[in-house]
Amino acid sequence: MDKTNPDNSGEFFDQFLDDYYAECDEHLVSIRRALVLLEDDIGAAAIDRPLLDGLFRSFHTLKGISGMVGLTAAEQLAHHLESYLRELREGTLVLSEPGFEALAAGVSSLQAVINARRQDQPIPSVDEVADRLQTVSSAPVSSAPQTPETPESDVSITRWLVEFTPTAELAERGVNVNSVRARLQELGQLTQAKPVVKGAGEIAFEFIVATGADETALASLKADGLTFKPAPVEPATRTREAQVVPTIAPASVVRVDLDRLDDLLRIIGELVISRTRLEDQLAELKRATPATVWRPLQETSQNISRQLKHLRESVMRVRLVQIGETFERMTFVVRDLARESGKKIIVQLSGGQTEIDKYLVERIMDPLMHLVRNAVSHGFERVAEREAQGKRSEGLLSLSAMTAGEKIIIKIADDGRGIDRNVVLERAKAKGLSYGDAAVNDSALLDLICSPGFSTRDQADRESGRGVGMDVVKRALEDLGGHLSMTTKVGEGTAFTIELPLTLAIAEALIVSVNGQRFAVPQSAVREVLEIESASTKMLENNEIISYRGRPLPLLRLARVFEMDSQRGAAFHVLVIGEDSNAVGLAVDRILGQREIVVRAIKDPLAQTKGIAGATELGDQRVVLILDIGALRQFALKSRH
Amino acid sequence: MEPFILFELAGTTYGVRSSFVQQIEMIEDVATVPNAHPAVEGVALVRGQVIPAMNLRTRFGFERIQHDLRSRLVVINTGNRVVGLVVDTAREFIKIPADAIEPPPEALTGLSGRYLEGIASIGERMILILNLDAVLDLEYTPEAAVEQT
Amino acid sequence: MNNILVVDDSPTMRRMVITSLGSLRRVKSTQAGSGLEAIERLAIEPVDLMVLDLNMPDMHGMEVIDFVRSHHAYRNIPIVVLTTKGEEASRTQALDAGANRYLTKPFDPRQLADVVGSLLKVS
Numbered sequence: 001m002d003k004t005n006p007d008n009s010g011e012f013f014d015q016f017l018d019d020y021y022a023e024c025d026e027h028l029v030s031i032r033r034a035l036v037l038l039e040d041d042i043g044a045a046a047i048d049r050p051l052l053d054g055l056f057r058s059f060h061t062l063k064g065i066s067g068m069v070g071l072t073a074a075e076q077l078a079h080h081l082e083s084y085l086r087e088l089r090e091g092t093l094v095l096s097e098p099g100f101e102a103l104a105a106g107v108s109s110l111q112a113v114i115n116a117r118r119q120d121q122p123i124p125s126v127d128e129v130a131d132r133l134q135t136v137s138s139a140p141v142s143s144a145p146q147t148p149e150t151p152e153s154d155v156s157i158t159r160w161l162v163e164f165t166p167t168a169e170l171a172e173r174g175v176n177v178n179s180v181r182a183r184l185q186e187l188g189q190l191t192q193a194k195p196v197v198k199g200a201g202e203i204a205f206e207f208i209v210a211t212g213a214d215e216t217a218l219a220s221l222k223a224d225g226l227t228f229k230p231a232p233v234e235p236a237t238r239t240r241e242a243q244v245v246p247t248i249a250p251a252s253v254v255r256v257d258l259d260r261l262d263d264l265l266r267i268i269g270e271l272v273i274s275r276t277r278l279e280d281q282l283a284e285l286k287r288a289t290p291a292t293v294w295r296p297l298q299e300t301s302q303n304i305s306r307q308l309k310h311l312r313e314s315v316m317r318v319r320l321v322q323i324g325e326t327f328e329r330m331t332f333v334v335r336d337l338a339r340e341s342g343k344k345i346i347v348q349l350s351g352g353q354t355e356i357d358k359y360l361v362e363r364i365m366d367p368l369m370h371l372v373r374n375a376v377s378h379g380f381e382r383v384a385e386r387e388a389q390g391k392r393s394e395g396l397l398s399l400s401a402m403t404a405g406e407k408i409i410i411k412i413a414d415d416g417r418g419i420d421r422n423v424v425l426e427r428a429k430a431k432g433l434s435y436g437d438a439a440v441n442d443s444a445l446l447d448l449i450c451s452p453g454f455s456t457r458d459q460a461d462r463e464s465g466r467g468v469g470m471d472v473v474k475r476a477l478e479d480l481g482g483h484l485s486m487t488t489k490v491g492e493g494t495a496f497t498i499e500l501p502l503t504l505a506i507a508e509a510l511i512v513s514v515n516g517q518r519f520a521v522p523q524s525a526v527r528e529v530l531e532i533e534s535a536s537t538k539m540l541e542n543n544e545i546i547s548y549r550g551r552p553l554p555l556l557r558l559a560r561v562f563e564m565d566s567q568r569g570a571a572f573h574v575l576v577i578g579e580d581s582n583a584v585g586l587a588v589d590r591i592l593g594q595r596e597i598v599v600r601a602i603k604d605p606l607a608q609t610k611g612i613a614g615a616t617e618l619g620d621q622r623v624v625l626i627l628d629i630g631a632l633r634q635f636a637l638k639s640r641h
Numbered sequence: 642m643e644p645f646i647l648f649e650l651a652g653t654t655y656g657v658r659s660s661f662v663q664q665i666e667m668i669e670d671v672a673t674v675p676n677a678h679p680a681v682e683g684v685a686l687v688r689g690q691v692i693p694a695m696n697l698r699t700r701f702g703f704e705r706i707q708h709d710l711r712s713r714l715v716v717i718n719t720g721n722r723v724v725g726l727v728v729d730t731a732r733e734f735i736k737i738p739a740d741a742i743e744p745p746p747e748a749l750t751g752l753s754g755r756y757l758e759g760i761a762s763i764g765e766r767m768i769l770i771l772n773l774d775a776v777l778d779l780e781y782t783p784e785a786a787v788e789q790t
Numbered sequence: 791m792n793n794i795l796v797v798d799d800s801p802t803m804r805r806m807v808i809t810s811l812g813s814l815r816r817v818k819s820t821q822a823g824s825g826l827e828a829i830e831r832l833a834i835e836p837v838d839l840m841v842l843d844l845n846m847p848d849m850h851g852m853e854v855i856d857f858v859r860s861h862h863a864y865r866n867i868p869i870v871v872l873t874t875k876g877e878e879a880s881r882t883q884a885l886d887a888g889a890n891r892y893l894t895k896p897f898d899p900r901q902l903a904d905v906v907g908s909l910l911k912v913s
Binding site: 012013015016019020022023053057060061063064065067068070075079165166167168171176177178181193194195197201202203205 | 799800801802803805806809810823824826827829830832833834835843845846847848849857860861862863872874875895896897899
């Protein structure tokens with residue numbers, strides 16, 4: 001184990017371990033991001049200065065705090081990483097391939113050491129990596145000293161000199177040097193931020209910002225005591241290279257325990273239920289109350305509803321993180337795996353700014369990693385094989401994310417071998433998983449690959465395209481309320497699409513009645529609501545259909561799916577779900593209304609059933625089941641064939 | 642001496658260790674779950690959690706009766722699962738000494754024999770001690786029923 | 791009541807410093823995450839001592855020392871500088887520029903408290 005500080009001060013600082021881990025996490029995220037950018041600069045004469053500065057400072061800080069908590073292995077690594085970065089910054093070294101590899105290895109090792117301490121595992125040795133870093137740091141590769149990149153001047157951009165004088169009153173209002181700087185950075189590029197002393201000794205700050213915005217945008221600054229004028233033409237020469245960069249961790253950021261956010265959301269959920277109850281009670285009151293009294297009450301109730309919605313959205317936003325961080329971690333894994341297997345793979349990321357709930361992102365990490373590993377190990381061919389097929393020698397792995405309504409859609413696609421369904425079918429037969437000889441489409445192929453009997457750890461799996469653990473992946477995603485689908489073509493590649501619900505806890509829902517029982521239908525799944533007369537339905541082969549926008553829309557009677565008696569009245573309601581050729585109409589007796597519901601999962605297998613996604617309560621303590629539209633839609637499509 | 646909760650079902654007294662009983666409720670609204678096992682009446686909302694309500698009469702093969710004011714939902718928490726059991730009545734709370742519990746005789750036939758951990762004799766009374774794991778375990782898969790329609 | 795300004799871009803480090811100073815009496819702390827913030831604090835409230843990290847974004851700790859020592863109102867504020875291993879050159883530079891003391895990270899919390907305490911008594 002690592003040494004503690006003399007005089008037991010290491011133990012004194014143990015109380016800061018949580019803060020330490022949290023800060024390490026933050027720094028490691030930005031370090032990884034920087035390394036991805038840095039890889040493009042291998043061999044370059046001049047590297048983006050802020051990039052190097054950021055990396056240098058991160059390693060420097062990690063060195064400091066690791067030393068304080070007594071994690072000497074991390075302190076040592078950070079120290080070597082910092083030294084290498086110092087050489088790069090000062091221009092005494094050019095970034096070489098072995099240099100970059102050593103950096104990447106150093107970062108991986110640093111992460112491993114911190115994780116080991118976190119999980120109370122023995123700390124791995126860092127000597128080998130430290131040696132590598134020292135070797136590349138002292139390699140005498142000289143180059144021309146780096147010139148800092150100056151932004152190209154654009155005629156339409158003006159440089160302004162903005163002066164800010166801080167006072168206690170302004171600080172109380174939230175106007176301080178950080179907030180001013182942030183505002184100016186929104187306006188344009190900040191090239192200077194320095195303190196100055198005015199005539200009588202007061203302290204002020206001078207900023208130079210280059211912006212295309214006109215004076216009116218700057219005029220709002222006056223209200224906070226800022227003055228501005230066109231900046232002098234000569235950019236101020238800086239004696240010390242202190243370029244203005246956005247600060248990594250401004251002092252106005254708070255770290256929040258995920259548990260506390262969950263508590264907040266639960267309380268909000270209870271508020272939603274109470275308000276719904278209020279609404280019901282107000283409705284009852286309406287009959288016996290004069291309008292002048294009742295209407296303001298109703299308005300207040302609606303205001304509360306609106307405010308609750310904003311509150312919930314704000315809290316949910318706190319839990320949201322950008323999926324780009326996860327993607328970047330996967331990029332690292334791909335690089336390592338590709339190198340190990342002698343393949344060349346380029347990773348293309350898009351939609352990294354897509355926000356996803358932190359709860360979800362932690363739980364999809366493993367399934368995503370699994371799919372990515374499979375792609376690298378089984379999907380991509382080696383360079384020679386690719387070139388023989390006329391493909392580019394580097395394989396392309398694309399990771400993308402986007403939101404669609406209340407879902408987040410993540411796609412992992414490769415341009416590798418694709419999955420050969422004949423091989424899969426043979427393997428399935430050999431394992432006794434009969435699938436008949438019916439045409440096997442991609443969806444059925446995925447089902448096969450994900451069936452528990454299919455995945456084992458033998459050589460034959462390599463040919464079959466996907467190997468170990470697909471059943472685990474599918475189940476993990478379904479547990480989160482998500483859905484996995486796949487398309488593949490032999491010789492061209494495979495794409496996996498993951499759909500996940502964006503918000504976990506609260507949803508808008510339509511409340512419907514089927515055979516006297518109430519159900520909730522997530523609003524996001526419903527495209528349209530129709531009122532249909534029973535007489536207007538027709539039969540097409542074995543399917544009941546109605547005419548919808550000039551096309552036949554097959555109906556799915558919920559009463560039938562749930563094996564209930566159905567009372568066919570003169571009219572009924574249809575909820576249109578799905579799109580175009582996949583559209584289906586869910587037939588219910590009546591639509592009772594629309595509500596915001598708190599979604600509760602049904603955890604016990606005794607009560608789980610296909611077609612039901614969860615349960616909720618509408619304020620009267622009576623449980624209402626929530627329909628699983630995805631499953632119902634699949635059921636409808638299946639029963640059509 | 643261990644504390645037990647007792648409840649009645651079709652004239653017979655059953656007992657479960659009170660450490661497994663989270664709470665006992667009146668039968669309020671139970672929402673029917675479609676295509677569930679016939680012994681599962683539906684789900685109920687208990688302490689913010691949605692739990693299954695299993696009708697023990699059906700489970701043990703007895704004739705089902707209408708709920709009345711004495712019917713109770715005994716909420717069992719085994720640590721892994723939380724399930725409610727619908728019983729005729731549940732009022733008693735007694736301590737049973739370990740040596741009063743005997744293993745169920747092999748000759749005991751009928752469904753309910755499978756679910757017993759033992760039988761306690763307290764004076765003239767016979768209390769059937771339930772094996773909760775067996776009671777809560779169903780091999781039935783609800784998905785199969787939907788596939789058949 | 792003495793006001794100690796703790797300047798470091800790492801929130802964890804700031805907290806560690808403040809906790810180390812917890813044993814001192816009649817002392818309160820203020821935090822700044824950068825050199826600019828630190829100077830803003832000086833402008834807004836009375837500061838009796840600064841604990842300063844050298845390597846910070848935007849404005850290096852050395853520039854902060856230069857600025858503070860060149861201003862007549864703040865010239866005499868005691869400054870304790872925190873350096874890391876391998877920064878020996880910076881240490882002497884900092885002392886030359888006007889820092890009163892330095893401590894190397896990882897530092898002993900009691901030592902920090904002693905140094906700060908004694909500097910406060912003298913001024």
